[in-house]
Amino acid sequence: xxxxxxxxxxxxxxxxxxxxxxxxxxxxxxxxxxxxxxxxxxxxxxxxxxxxxxxxxxxxxxxxxxxxxxxxxxxxxxxxxxxxxxxxxxxxxxxxxxxxxxxxxxxxxxxxxxxxxxxxxxxxxxxxxxxxxxxxxxxxxxxxxxxxxxxxxxxxxxxxxxxxxxxxxxxxxxxxxxxxxxxxxxxxxxxxxxxxxxxxxxxxxxxxxxxxxxxxxxxxxxxxxxxxxxxxxxxxxxxxxxxxxxxxxxxxxxxxxxxxxxxxxxxxxxxxxxxxxxxxxxxxxxxxxxxxxxxxxxxxxxxxxxxxxxxxxxxxxxxxxxxxxxxxxxxxxxxxxxxxxxxxxxxxxxxxxxxxxxxxxxxxxxxxxxxxxxxxxxxxxxxxxxxxxxxxxxxxxxxxxxxxxxxxxxxxxxxxxxxxxxxxxxxxxxxxxxxxxxxxxxxxxxxxxxxxxxxxxxxxxxxxxxxxxxxxxxx
Numbered sequence: 001x002x003x004x005x006x007x008x009x010x011x012x013x014x015x016x017x018x019x020x021x022x023x024x025x026x027x028x029x030x031x032x033x034x035x036x037x038x039x040x041x042x043x044x045x046x047x048x049x050x051x052x053x054x055x056x057x058x059x060x061x062x063x064x065x066x067x068x069x070x071x072x073x074x075x076x077x078x079x080x081x082x083x084x085x086x087x088x089x090x091x092x093x094x095x096x097x098x099x100x101x102x103x104x105x106x107x108x109x110x111x112x113x114x115x116x117x118x119x120x121x122x123x124x125x126x127x128x129x130x131x132x133x134x135x136x137x138x139x140x141x142x143x144x145x146x147x148x149x150x151x152x153x154x155x156x157x158x159x160x161x162x163x164x165x166x167x168x169x170x171x172x173x174x175x176x177x178x179x180x181x182x183x184x185x186x187x188x189x190x191x192x193x194x195x196x197x198x199x200x201x202x203x204x205x206x207x208x209x210x211x212x213x214x215x216x217x218x219x220x221x222x223x224x225x226x227x228x229x230x231x232x233x234x235x236x237x238x239x240x241x242x243x244x245x246x247x248x249x250x251x252x253x254x255x256x257x258x259x260x261x262x263x264x265x266x267x268x269x270x271x272x273x274x275x276x277x278x279x280x281x282x283x284x285x286x287x288x289x290x291x292x293x294x295x296x297x298x299x300x301x302x303x304x305x306x307x308x309x310x311x312x313x314x315x316x317x318x319x320x321x322x323x324x325x326x327x328x329x330x331x332x333x334x335x336x337x338x339x340x341x342x343x344x345x346x347x348x349x350x351x352x353x354x355x356x357x358x359x360x361x362x363x364x365x366x367x368x369x370x371x372x373x374x375x376x377x378x379x380x381x382x383x384x385x386x387x388x389x390x391x392x393x394x395x396x397x398x399x400x401x402x403x404x405x406x407x408x409x410x411x412x413x414x415x416x417x418x419x420x421x422x423x424x425x426x427x428x429x430x431x432x433x434x435x436x437x438x439x440x441x442x443x444x445x446x447x448x449x450x451x452x453x454x455x456x457x458x459x460x461x462x463x464x465x466x467x468x469x470x471x472x473x474x475x
Contacts, residue, residue, distance in 0.1 A: 050109070155199055211238075420447050423451050451470055
């Protein structure tokens with residue numbers, strides 16, 4: 001059909017539909033004991049809402065299989081794979097609701113049977129085990145028999161949370177009953193998105209679940225806490241590989257498993273955390289040893305001072321000798337004080353270096369967490385007081401690192417405080433950083449006043465230019 005314009009009737013049709021959707025309030029309907037089928041969900045702003053567990057599963061390397069197999073053979077692989085998945089979901093108390101290529105979504109809901117409550121998360125984990133059991137003990141042996149070397153595997157992701165269910169799309173054209181309705185159900189909420197992400201991050205033959213699903217798992221010793229990265233985002237959950245259902249007596253089939261290819265990026269954040277923790281422990285051990293040596297030295301000095309006092313009281317004839325002892329002790333004390341001062345400076349510099357190291361390393365900052373950095377900052381301020389530095393002087397040395405760290409931790413009020421110190425004392429400041437922080441907080445007055453005051457005294461052209469650019473972002 002050659003269509004070069006939008007008719008008035010079609011424009012009105014679209015406008016009326018938008019007015020109906022956007023002008024009416026959204027009405028929540030609590031889910032009953034069953035997930036509603038498409039026919040039971042009206043084309044309106046009424047949505048079903050409730051706690052569900054969402055399972056996503058997809059075949060791994062299916063693109064490679066499509067390239068290697070002829071189309072008709074691949075049809076058999078797809079149909080066989082999806083048939084196994086649907087059975088596993090259905091016989092585990094769930095519903096199959098979406099198909100996307102070789103990916104399938106299963107939905108599970110809490111239910112009560114014979115006065116016993118079965119949680120949706122328990123059903124979803126059972127279905128995941130059912131799927132891996134059918135794939136490796138049933139599907140792969142059959143594929144090996146009929147299609148030679150074909151062997152498949154799948155990854156599974158599960159997430160439990162609140163879901164809203166609504167119908168979207170468009171019914172058939174007006175005055176044309178033969179035109180099909182193009183409608184479907186969408187599952188609104190982060191739970192669905194996270195289940196899909198977990199599926200994509202799961203290795204072949206692996207199940208990747210979130211914290212809420214893990215809470216209802218009975219055999220917790222089978223699972224390992226794991227972190228996975230997707231772009232700049234970190235996903236924390238629990239994983240298990242080759243977690244099958246038991247086979248009833250009489251089933252003699254051996255498992256046929258697809259090979260698992262290692263992914264060096266999966267444990268990237270975990271490796272950084274382990275390495276940093278090991279270095280921190282070494283530093284703490286060195287500081288403890290130095291502190292112990294210092295304590296012993298000070299104790300010896302005190303013992304000698306006591307001996308000198310006793311001798312002074314007992315005999316005046318030992319006066320010269322006592323004076324010699326005193327001079328010796330004074331000399332030793334100077335050495336001890338010098339070593340103690342050096343130890344304090346070393347402790348301070350070690351802690352300063354830790355904050356400088358995290359600059360521009362977002363993943364490391366997030367992985368260690370806000371509590372870790374707050375504790376280290378308190379320790380740094382304490383070490384600074386030992387060597388005569390005020391809290392502001394300490395923060396001034398690492399203000400740029402604190403600005404970056406607090407941004408990575410989404411603590412923008414704290415980032416603003418550190419930015420004010422940087423604007424007052426540090427040799428450089430970026431206008432882009434000022435703009436980003438001001439977009440996340442309502443604070444303005446202190447930073448503006450600080451920059452204006454420094455412009456009155458700043459001599460170097462480069463810092464004056466940077467401060468003027470920053471001031472323009474505030475105004």
